[in-house]
Amino acid sequence: MAMLLLLGCVEPARQLPPCDRRTELPNEPRDPDNISVVSAGDIANCATHMHEETAMLVDNIAPDAVLTLGDTVYPNGSISDFLDCYHPSWGRFRSITRAAVGDHEYHTPHAAPFYAYFCSEMGVLPLQGRYSFNLGKWHVVVLNSNCGGDLDTSASVADNFGGCEQDAPQAQWLTKDLAQHPAKCTLAMWHHPRFSSGSHGNADRMAATWTILEAAGADLVLSGHAHFYERFAPMRADGELDTAHGLRQFVVGTGGTGLHTFSTVMPGSAVRYNATYGVLKLDLKPTGYRWKFIATGTTPASVDEGEAECHD
Amino acid sequence: MSRLSARRKIADRFVADAYAVLMVAACWLWTTQALAEPAAPTFAEIPSSSPFIDRWNVDARLSYGASFTTGQSYLGIGTGLAGGLTFGIPFHVEVGAMWFGGSKVSAQNSSLQYSEREWSTYSHLAAGYDIRAWQKHLVLRPQAIFGIFATSDTLSFVGAMGNVRERQVFATVALGPSLAVFGKWPGFHLGMEGQALLFPSRIAAPAGILTVVVGLER
Numbered sequence: 001m002a003m004l005l006l007l008g009c010v011e012p013a014r015q016l017p018p019c020d021r022r023t024e025l026p027n028e029p030r031d032p033d034n035i036s037v038v039s040a041g042d043i044a045n046c047a048t049h050m051h052e053e054t055a056m057l058v059d060n061i062a063p064d065a066v067l068t069l070g071d072t073v074y075p076n077g078s079i080s081d082f083l084d085c086y087h088p089s090w091g092r093f094r095s096i097t098r099a100a101v102g103d104h105e106y107h108t109p110h111a112a113p114f115y116a117y118f119c120s121e122m123g124v125l126p127l128q129g130r131y132s133f134n135l136g137k138w139h140v141v142v143l144n145s146n147c148g149g150d151l152d153t154s155a156s157v158a159d160n161f162g163g164c165e166q167d168a169p170q171a172q173w174l175t176k177d178l179a180q181h182p183a184k185c186t187l188a189m190w191h192h193p194r195f196s197s198g199s200h201g202n203a204d205r206m207a208a209t210w211t212i213l214e215a216a217g218a219d220l221v222l223s224g225h226a227h228f229y230e231r232f233a234p235m236r237a238d239g240e241l242d243t244a245h246g247l248r249q250f251v252v253g254t255g256g257t258g259l260h261t262f263s264t265v266m267p268g269s270a271v272r273y274n275a276t277y278g279v280l281k282l283d284l285k286p287t288g289y290r291w292k293f294i295a296t297g298t299t300p301a302s303v304d305e306g307e308a309e310c311h312d
Numbered sequence: 313m314s315r316l317s318a319r320r321k322i323a324d325r326f327v328a329d330a331y332a333v334l335m336v337a338a339c340w341l342w343t344t345q346a347l348a349e350p351a352a353p354t355f356a357e358i359p360s361s362s363p364f365i366d367r368w369n370v371d372a373r374l375s376y377g378a379s380f381t382t383g384q385s386y387l388g389i390g391t392g393l394a395g396g397l398t399f400g401i402p403f404h405v406e407v408g409a410m411w412f413g414g415s416k417v418s419a420q421n422s423s424l425q426y427s428e429r430e431w432s433t434y435s436h437l438a439a440g441y442d443i444r445a446w447q448k449h450l451v452l453r454p455q456a457i458f459g460i461f462a463t464s465d466t467l468s469f470v471g472a473m474g475n476v477r478e479r480q481v482f483a484t485v486a487l488g489p490s491l492a493v494f495g496k497w498p499g500f501h502l503g504m505e506g507q508a509l510l511f512p513s514r515i516a517a518p519a520g521i522l523t524v525v526v527g528l529e530r
Binding site for chain 2: 013115
């Protein structure tokens, strides 16, 4: 008994899939002028297995890259959640996946299993959740939006990457990274949406980040957290519409875990959909992008599609 | 990262917890004062002759705790001691301390090794009321619990981009009801207690503790 108490409940060591230390994709895109990207957040839940349907959508699209938007696996982002639930489905895209960390990952201290599964090497520093890479002519920045405020996040781990304020290490890193990568088209992704018509509301703590991106001429923001699809018109950090300089945000929390209802429709919300799960397909071109939200169903359907040019 | 900032936030969260506890206690006191009406005591509740200390007890405890919505358990099997006083009313107060073994997880591949160990100590104050039956050989004791967990988290993350080895200890306040049932013999009691704990700073992650209690009393 004494040994049991001293050791606690020791689980046998799990074997992780191998790491690729590059943040760039392992293979060149099939068409550098039309890079196919699939994105979704709030994905694997082995209580419902709906993520297997969205994984089949990804199979059919056969993208060059997969961008996951946090809450990768439910309920707690433990190492067994990743290896036993996420890995058998969306795990087959792991080598082309670049992932943002969500709040459910922080149900486990430091979100460490997330970083272990997706390889800490992707990050600037271990356990920070921010890094960047290029997709053809696009520059992609991945950020950590877990800056406190979630009552299900342990007080011990929130903000241990330095927070989301304007003078925080992440903001300083972002400013420097954008200056070093002056791409015509820039995409940013993180978990908590700056704007959302769902019950979680707007992540005001990401306003400073949005302002930095706006000043650098970034174009797109991808987020999850709210379990539905929502597309916004180009917006400034303060919520004003600005087609010239604003960023277009997609909320794609439709990866497979429990759909949410809409509450107050936010200004700038252009399209909202919560009938089924689905993924966002982006075609990234040298000077613009096309988007298409593809919903699950017996006949996968396009719910919303369009195209736009990047900012000058 | 600013470690100072992280500590300040933990301290802020702790103060927020304590404030929430005080508010709940104040509401409870007000409610009991405002709403309580004197009721005729049943046979089992007839107070002893003295309102002062009727007896004291010391308990050894063996527990199993489970935390919900947490990816790694800081509870598991635990052991500890508690001591209490029972007044003639018969109102019971208790303090206790426990140690929970928690858990350890690890995973690795050829370029990355990750392991994390969590364990915790749990100190609690409890106040309750003894409902006695079968000539006081059986006691049913509902209680209100105020507890503080001190959880130790030791992380080792070894990878190509850098290594992280750190240990944090953080405190969280817990509140909740418990229900204990005891069999009593002269100078000795044996029973079980169940606690349901909520954390004001982490409401989506409640915990439950089931305890076997063996104790002496005079």
